[in-house]
Amino acid sequence: GDSVTQMEGPVTLSEEAFLTINCTYTATGYPSLFWYVQYPGEGLQLLLKATKADDKGSNKGFEATYRKETTSFHLEKGSVQVSDSAVYFCALSASNTGNQFYFGTGTSLTVIP
């Protein structure tokens, strides 16, 4: 079945460091891919999305490119800030599974000043 595997955490970075959180997926159809962010005690917020191969989603300095050949959707940011400290979830949704969402287990990021 469809699934998402993402990098284990926690990840700790210094402010202004480069961030990569790896995400790979398994899907029988042509999924849409998403990154969500969760701040402590809150629900998930959509960070960015990509709906087809080679699309790049971007928001707030974060980017991820839909790579069909490697079935990946890695999240990157060139210079993290303390305010980026949160848990990041990779997810997919595919029409051939009734648009059900499948989430990775989340990666906790802490950015230290």
Add this chain to the structure above:
Amino acid sequence: DGGITQSPKYLFRKEGQNVTLSCEQNLNHDAMYWYRQDPGQGLRLIYYSQIVNDFQKGDIAEGYSVSREKKESFPLTVTSAQKNPTAFYLCASSRRDGSPLHFGNGTRLTVT
């Protein structure tokens, strides 16, 4: 502003009691979902509904029940049959076309 409202934010119950978590949305979304989140874990789907008066079990439906009498509302009841009910519960909604999920801010349930 449109959004999803979950209430209450914190809920405490004694073991053996049923408890109902509220979820209301004013986004005019057809589909609504309930997820459970445990510390350090991802989201697990409890129930979902794609249309009023219809709902389906997710991966961990045992010990839970839902209703969908109105498009805007999708309450979740945690019954006494749920063996480990203490968790963070998230409600979400979306259009039925694969567009992104919108989440509420969650209800943290503690059962002692």
